[in-house]
Amino acid sequence: MKLIIFDIDGTLVYSNKVDSQCFADTYQEVYGLPFPSIDWRRYPAVSDTTIFDAVIQEHFQRRPDTEEMRAFCAQFVANIESKRQIQPEEFQEVPGARQAVDQLRARPDCILGIATGGWEQPARVKLRHVGISLDTIFFSGADGHWTRESIIESVTQPALQHHEAIEKIIYIGDAIWDVTTTRNLNMDFVGVRRSHDQEVLLNHGATQVIPNYLDFDAFWQALESATPPK
Secondary structure (H helix, E strand, O other): OEEEEEOOEOOOEEOHHHHHHHHHHHHHHHHOOOOOOOOHHHOOOOOHHHHHHHHHHHHHOOOOOHHHHHHHHHHHHHHHHHHHHHOHHHOEEOOOHHHHHHHHHOOOOEEEEEEOOOOHHHHHHHHHHOOOOOOOEEEEOOOOOOOHHHHHHHHHHHHHHHOOOOOEEEEEEOOHHHHHHHHHHOOEEEEEOOHHHOHHHHOOOOOOEEOOOOOHHHHHHHHHHOEOOO
16 A cells, blocks of 8 residues: 655645745735745745744744744735635646546555645645645645654654555655655655756656656556655
8 A cells, every 4th residue: 555645836736936926925014024035945944834934033033933923824825815816827736636636546555645845724725726625635734843854754654553554655746855855754756847857856866757647657657666765
């Protein structure tokens, strides 16, 4: 039995550009200060939790408390919902993603999870927009987590408790930090990148990279052949 865990942004949903700008705009709206950068590579662990924490420390020399983070997230969700209504074309399914999830969900030898560096509520908005249901899926967002390894482990641990027959765990992601995280966990990895830049992940150690999910047989073969990044 396989446990197959998906990232969201760039992996199931193309919304990175508008999502990132919305995060920055929400910050300026709430704090009246320009957001330093939406180049997420400059932030530790690359999650909504750690990015927000890092910027608050940079501007105010303190760490945000749980309530402050929750209030910011609520405003971020409201802005994402507004953007989704105004610019629905900016929240697109990675080709074939919904059908691939449904096909895997129907297989008795597959258990599904989602582990995202985004907070739970905006993640749910984006998944709902492209019609991907969380029914029977083990889910974790960045809420309360400070490392991407912890986010993934909060999916793997309950899944393994409920399904002792799981023999192979594969994480599916689109970013360099996904390669790094799965290497740290010694976890099998499949990359998803648009066809013109698959080398980005391959050059960082990924062994299996697909452009999308339209060819389900090719996707399944990548899952079967997946190994931890080199």
